[in-house]
Amino acid sequence: MAEQIPLVEYLVLGDDPHLVANECTNCGARYFDRRNACASCGATEFTTTDVPTEGELKSFTIVAFAAPGVPVPFVAGVVDCGGTSVRGNVVNTPPDPDHVKLGMKVRLTTFPIGTDTKGTEAIGFGFEPLEGAISGK
Amino acid sequence: MASDDVWILGIEMTKFGKHPDKDTIDLASEAALGALKDGGVTIKDMGVLAAGNLMAASAGIGQQLQKQIGQTGIPVFNVANACATGATALRVAIMAIKAGECDMGLAVGVEKLAGAGLLAGGSRGADKDEWTPSGRYGAVASIDGRIGTDTMPGVFAQVGMGYLHRYGDIANPFELFAKISEKNHMHSTLNPKAAYTKKMTLEEIMNDVMIAYPNTRPMCSANCDGAAAAVVVSGAKLKTLSKEQQRRAVKVSASILTSDPWQEACQVLPDVNTLTRAGAKQAYEQAGVGF
Numbered sequence: 001m002a003e004q005i006p007l008v009e010y011l012v013l014g015d016d017p018h019l020v021a022n023e024c025t026n027c028g029a030r031y032f033d034r035r036n037a038c039a040s041c042g043a044t045e046f047t048t049t050d051v052p053t054e055g056e057l058k059s060f061t062i063v064a065f066a067a068p069g070v071p072v073p074f075v076a077g078v079v080d081c082g083g084t085s086v087r088g089n090v091v092n093t094p095p096d097p098d099h100v101k102l103g104m105k106v107r108l109t110t111f112p113i114g115t116d117t118k119g120t121e122a123i124g125f126g127f128e129p130l131e132g133a134i135s136g137k
Numbered sequence: 138m139a140s141d142d143v144w145i146l147g148i149e150m151t152k153f154g155k156h157p158d159k160d161t162i163d164l165a166s167e168a169a170l171g172a173l174k175d176g177g178v179t180i181k182d183m184g185v186l187a188a189g190n191l192m193a194a195s196a197g198i199g200q201q202l203q204k205q206i207g208q209t210g211i212p213v214f215n216v217a218n219a220c221a222t223g224a225t226a227l228r229v230a231i232m233a234i235k236a237g238e239c240d241m242g243l244a245v246g247v248e249k250l251a252g253a254g255l256l257a258g259g260s261r262g263a264d265k266d267e268w269t270p271s272g273r274y275g276a277v278a279s280i281d282g283r284i285g286t287d288t289m290p291g292v293f294a295q296v297g298m299g300y301l302h303r304y305g306d307i308a309n310p311f312e313l314f315a316k317i318s319e320k321n322h323m324h325s326t327l328n329p330k331a332a333y334t335k336k337m338t339l340e341e342i343m344n345d346v347m348i349a350y351p352n353t354r355p356m357c358s359a360n361c362d363g364a365a366a367a368v369v370v371s372g373a374k375l376k377t378l379s380k381e382q383q384r385r386a387v388k389v390s391a392s393i394l395t396s397d398p399w400q401e402a403c404q405v406l407p408d409v410n411t412l413t414r415a416g417a418k419q420a421y422e423q424a425g426v427g428f
Contacts, residue, residue: 061349063286
């Protein structure tokens with residue numbers, strides 16, 4: 001199989017793809033980026049922690065107009081994964097208000113973004129509805 | 138009036154809109170000269186200049202303005218603070234007076250945004266030949282559009298929808314937010330200097346081009362060109378000016394600046410609510426009106 005690389009370093013690929021966060025060992029605040037310190041309590045020690053793959057859509061928008069090169073429409077949202085908020089697109093469902101609802105239960109899914117000149121496939125993630133997703137994975 | 142109060146002595150704004158024949162300094166000069174004239178003073182009376190501008194933040198707008206309207210050697214603060222740029226410029230002039238560094242100052246805010254599009258997100262460039270992690274997320278390609286959106290209409294649409302989800306889902310969020318826009322467009326008919334001064338019906342707003350659900354084009358900020366300026370003066374200095382200047386002056390009861398305190402989720406979607414609420418609360422307290 002071609003080599004794979006995640007779109008972002010906080011996406012862990014493999015048999016059980018999931019997101020990871022940097023969790024402050026002092027106060028538990030979680031972040032997805034490389035840290036200098038905790039923005040909540042100021043401590044400087046972090047541990048890598050798994051983020052649940054299922055959650056609830058607590059906000060979304062359906063983007064119809066984006067920068068050149070960004071295909072539209074797409075659904076951008078915030079998912080509450082067991083207490084950790086995650087930024088991601090809602091995928092595998094028509095991008096309209098009849099199919100995307102606040103409070104909808106969703107789960108993490110991964111898909112190819114593209115292949116580079118060395119044959120490495122970049123893998124991205126999104127969130128699909130728990131019920132009635134268009135394409136199984 | 139207390140001697141340690143700060144007052145607005147003169148104020149001016151340009152018409153907001155498309156001004157392709159005016160550069161940033163033309164607009165800033167129009168507002169600045171207008172505010173000085175409105176206050177019955179000149180640039181020579183100013184002890185500080187605070188010039189707010191974001192798009193040309195590194196270009197020294199304050200000094201460029203001086204070169205057009207008066208180089209008097211006073212301290213110049215070039216101010217950039219996102220959407221709070223103009224208010225921060227005003228706050229800088231107020232702070233200089235409160236600190237006793239001068240008794241009169243000029244604050245200017247200016248921007249040319251006509252044609253600036255979505256304001257954030259940029260264009261997605263071609264992906265690189267070989268996927269290479271870079272940046273704080275170790276991203277191998279552009280994230281905008283692949284993981285959420287960076288466009289301002291999209292970000293603020295999510296802020297509004299998140300608010301609804303937290304405080305009470307309703308059947309038709311689109312109509313609720315469109316009604317706010319209907320009210321805003323109605324208000325614009327009362328200000329001849331507003332970029333657009335057209336009443337719009339709820340149906341016109343909801344049937345217009347969708348930018349990021351539930352925000353249609355008329356529900357989004359009108360990117361345009363414009364400038365405003367204010368002359369501020371200490372209470373002590375104001376007492377020495379003419380009766381007419383004293384009569385017209387408006388007291389600054391509060392000038393507050395906040396930033397967003399940490400909340401869970403705030404680095405995933407900006408929390409624009411807490412800092413706004415905190416700003417309002419502190420302003421009411423400083424003004425002595427409380428709530």
